[in-house]
Amino acid sequence: MNVRIYISKDSGALAVGADEVAQALIDAAVRKKVALDVVRTGSRGLYWLEPMVEAGTPQGRIAYGPVTVEDAESLVDALSSSGGAHPKRLGPPEEIPFLKRQTRLTFARCGIVDPVSLADYKAHDGYKGLAKALALKPEAIVEEVVQSGLRGRGGAGFPTGIKWRTVLQAQGEPKYIVCNADEGDSGTFADRMIMEGDPFVLIEGMTIAALATGAAKGIVYIRSEYPHAVETMNVAIAAARAGGYLGTGIAGSSHAFDMEVRIGAGAYVCGEETSLLESLEGKRGIVRAKPPLPAHHGLFGKPTVVNNVISLASVPVILEKGAAFYRDFGMGRSRGTMPIQLAGNIRHGGLFEAAFGMTLGDLVDDIGGGTATGRPVRAVQVGGPLGAYFPRALFDTPFDYEAFTAKDGLIGHGGIVVFDDTVDMAKQARFALEFCAIESCGKCTPCRIGSVRGVEVIDRIVKGEKREANLALIADLCSTLKFGSLCALGGFTPFPVMSALTHFPEDFGASPTLVAAE
Amino acid sequence: MHSVMPWSAESAQEIIRESRMIEGAALPILQALQRAFGYIHEDAVPMVADALNLTRAEVHGVVTFYHDFRSEAPGRHVLQLCRAEACQSLGADDLAGHAQKRLGADWGETTRDGAVTLEPVFCLGLCACAPSAMLDGRPVGRLDTARLDALLDGVKP
Numbered sequence: 001m002n003v004r005i006y007i008s009k010d011s012g013a014l015a016v017g018a019d020e021v022a023q024a025l026i027d028a029a030v031r032k033k034v035a036l037d038v039v040r041t042g043s044r045g046l047y048w049l050e051p052m053v054e055a056g057t058p059q060g061r062i063a064y065g066p067v068t069v070e071d072a073e074s075l076v077d078a079l080s081s082s083g084g085a086h087p088k089r090l091g092p093p094e095e096i097p098f099l100k101r102q103t104r105l106t107f108a109r110c111g112i113v114d115p116v117s118l119a120d121y122k123a124h125d126g127y128k129g130l131a132k133a134l135a136l137k138p139e140a141i142v143e144e145v146v147q148s149g150l151r152g153r154g155g156a157g158f159p160t161g162i163k164w165r166t167v168l169q170a171q172g173e174p175k176y177i178v179c180n181a182d183e184g185d186s187g188t189f190a191d192r193m194i195m196e197g198d199p200f201v202l203i204e205g206m207t208i209a210a211l212a213t214g215a216a217k218g219i220v221y222i223r224s225e226y227p228h229a230v231e232t233m234n235v236a237i238a239a240a241r242a243g244g245y246l247g248t249g250i251a252g253s254s255h256a257f258d259m260e261v262r263i264g265a266g267a268y269v270c271g272e273e274t275s276l277l278e279s280l281e282g283k284r285g286i287v288r289a290k291p292p293l294p295a296h297h298g299l300f301g302k303p304t305v306v307n308n309v310i311s312l313a314s315v316p317v318i319l320e321k322g323a324a325f326y327r328d329f330g331m332g333r334s335r336g337t338m339p340i341q342l343a344g345n346i347r348h349g350g351l352f353e354a355a356f357g358m359t360l361g362d363l364v365d366d367i368g369g370g371t372a373t374g375r376p377v378r379a380v381q382v383g384g385p386l387g388a389y390f391p392r393a394l395f396d397t398p399f400d401y402e403a404f405t406a407k408d409g410l411i412g413h414g415g416i417v418v419f420d421d422t423v424d425m426a427k428q429a430r431f432a433l434e435f436c437a438i439e440s441c442g443k444c445t446p447c448r449i450g451s452v453r454g455v456e457v458i459d460r461i462v463k464g465e466k467r468e469a470n471l472a473l474i475a476d477l478c479s480t481l482k483f484g485s486l487c488a489l490g491g492f493t494p495f496p497v498m499s500a501l502t503h504f505p506e507d508f509g510a511s512p513t514l515v516a517a518e
Numbered sequence: 519m520h521s522v523m524p525w526s527a528e529s530a531q532e533i534i535r536e537s538r539m540i541e542g543a544a545l546p547i548l549q550a551l552q553r554a555f556g557y558i559h560e561d562a563v564p565m566v567a568d569a570l571n572l573t574r575a576e577v578h579g580v581v582t583f584y585h586d587f588r589s590e591a592p593g594r595h596v597l598q599l600c601r602a603e604a605c606q607s608l609g610a611d612d613l614a615g616h617a618q619k620r621l622g623a624d625w626g627e628t629t630r631d632g633a634v635t636l637e638p639v640f641c642l643g644l645c646a647c648a649p650s651a652m653l654d655g656r657p658v659g660r661l662d663t664a665r666l667d668a669l670l671d672g673v674k675p
Contacts, residue, residue, distance in 0.1 A: 014657050184640065186602030189643040228657075266639075282542035282580070283544070285583060344648055385602065418607060
């Protein structure tokens with residue numbers, strides 16, 4: 001009997017032994033003379049269950065996990081002869097509550113398809129968005145994206161369609177589509193998952209962006225910390241080119257568009273769009289002042305779309321199903337879905353794509369299952385190293401751009417890092433400033449020098465040296481950083497610092513009442 | 519780890535020649551040089567400058583701006599330990615302390631026998647499998663001191 005199994009080759013799965021498990025299953029099958037067909041996929045994003053193995057059955061896929069090398073023998077037995085019963089059996093993956101409660105639009109295929117098979121991509125509704133786009137004028141494509149309400153998923157939340165319209169109307173040739181895949185925020189991995197698990201959706205999104213703006217060249221700037229994503233993207237780009245979806249005459253049309261991968265070199269600040277453009281031009285990643293906007297004066301001075309991976313990867317489904325379909329998800333001005341990443345000290349860590357509007361508490365306690373250590377959740381940092389630390393008291397905040405802004409935080413790229421009650425928030429605040437000092441590009445004085453001084457001020461506060469004066473000083477320094485920095489690195493470092501001070505004063509050597517009175 | 523070759527100006531010149539025509543060639547060239555030799559030899563800087571019609575200062579500026587570029591040869595293996603928040607939430611600081619003690623190397627340093635270079639990294643995107651690391655480009659997650667020790671035991675000296 002032929003048994004087909006699916007095992008992720010996402011680097012998160014590899015990190016916990018997916019390759020070893022795959023090999024053990026193959027070895028066991030050879031010994032038992034079972035014909036085993038192994039398909040390597042991306043990850044479903046249920047990382048606490050990785051390595052997860054899915055078996056193809058006439059009733060659909062059945063998941064097992066987390067599978068260890070020691071499980072290989074018994075699992076092959078179960079799949080080949082005993083009807084699939086096994087202690088690690090999880091049932092149909094779609095029925096696992098973590099997956100069942102999601103709305104997977106951008107991640108519809110991730111974990112299901114063979115990431116580098118163009119045929120598999122097309123068999124799972126791939127390139128339907130492009131087909132629609134090819135029948136539209138550039139203005140109409142732009143309008144569709146504007147109407148969908150899609151906003152930049154990198155963190156800034158700027159309407160994607162408006163950015164595209166600006167580039168469409170800009171004068172200058174050639175125009176560029178630059179995909180920002182410099183996903184440096186701790187607690188985020190959605191970009192990595194898409195590039196490793198469904199790279200064609202990003203290629204399709206960039207192709208649609210090119211049709212909408214008149215660009216002929218695309219570049220994906222991937223951080224060097226993601227070697228697997230680089231490899232998968234390169235293979236997929238070559239496959240798309242061979243399949244007639246990149247190059248001249250894309251999908252049989254008269255349009256030409258091609259793209260390539262460029263690799264970063266370990267600078268966090270290059271996730272900022274103008275710094276990224278400098279880096280692509282072969283320079284130090286020093287932030288540029290805006291205006292001029294990259295849409296007018298971007299890569300090599302040409303009109304350039306700079307979009308995050310998830311923004312671009314959300315475009316195909318918008319074109320395929322229409323702006324209204326996408327816009328109907330979400331709340332307020334946050335439309336559609338957001339791939340939320342549950343990370344750090346969390347029991348059920350992984351990728352949870354859902355319409356905007358779920359509360360932080362539901363995400364952390366209900367979906368995430370609380371901490372991995374089993375201790376109480378004390379703080380969560382939302383939106384990466386530049387995001388605020390939220391206490392339990394703010395867990396009723398809905399996941400929405402404006403709602404988080406109203407609570408002096410940000411959703412950023414959608415990462416949520418959970419900490420239990422052993423966390424020292426003064427140490428976290430100090431780290432935020434230390435990180436800013438390490439990664440500052442050096443252009444703005446408040447960021448370059450203020451971050452170093454900030455570390456010293458936190459140290460003095462913790463030591464109890466001139467407490468009140470130093471608390472006033474750190475607040476003043478944060479205000480200078482916020483208003484005196486060109487980009488989010490200096491501008492947003494105050495979020496983790498001030499939120500830690502505001503919500504967790506007891507960690508800074510004060511009784512809570514004392515700080516509340518100040 | 520993939521094998522690197524000892525510094526050779528001729529090989530470097532060849533690498534530079536191959537990539538000098540691409541747009542914004544500085545980073546791709548420097549990355550290719552580091553892939554080949556494991557670091558950016560100081561003699562490479564004027565060569566890159568010359569090929570791209572830049573000043574030595576400009577190329578030096580690029581090399582020193584990016585954390586990835588090394589100025590000296592690394593050990594035979596490179597262990598990158600994540601120091602970012604998601605990994606901190608599950609004990610990355612203690613793990614780093616353990617690694618430094620066991621290797622007798624601080625961040626950016628190499629063990630005395632030249633086997634392992636310890637490098638900090640701020641996020642590998644393995645934040646749901648924290649704490650995490652990358653050994654010679656191979657991702658490892660759910661680390662604790664025992665798993666890290668086992669990993670280092672498996673490294674050829």
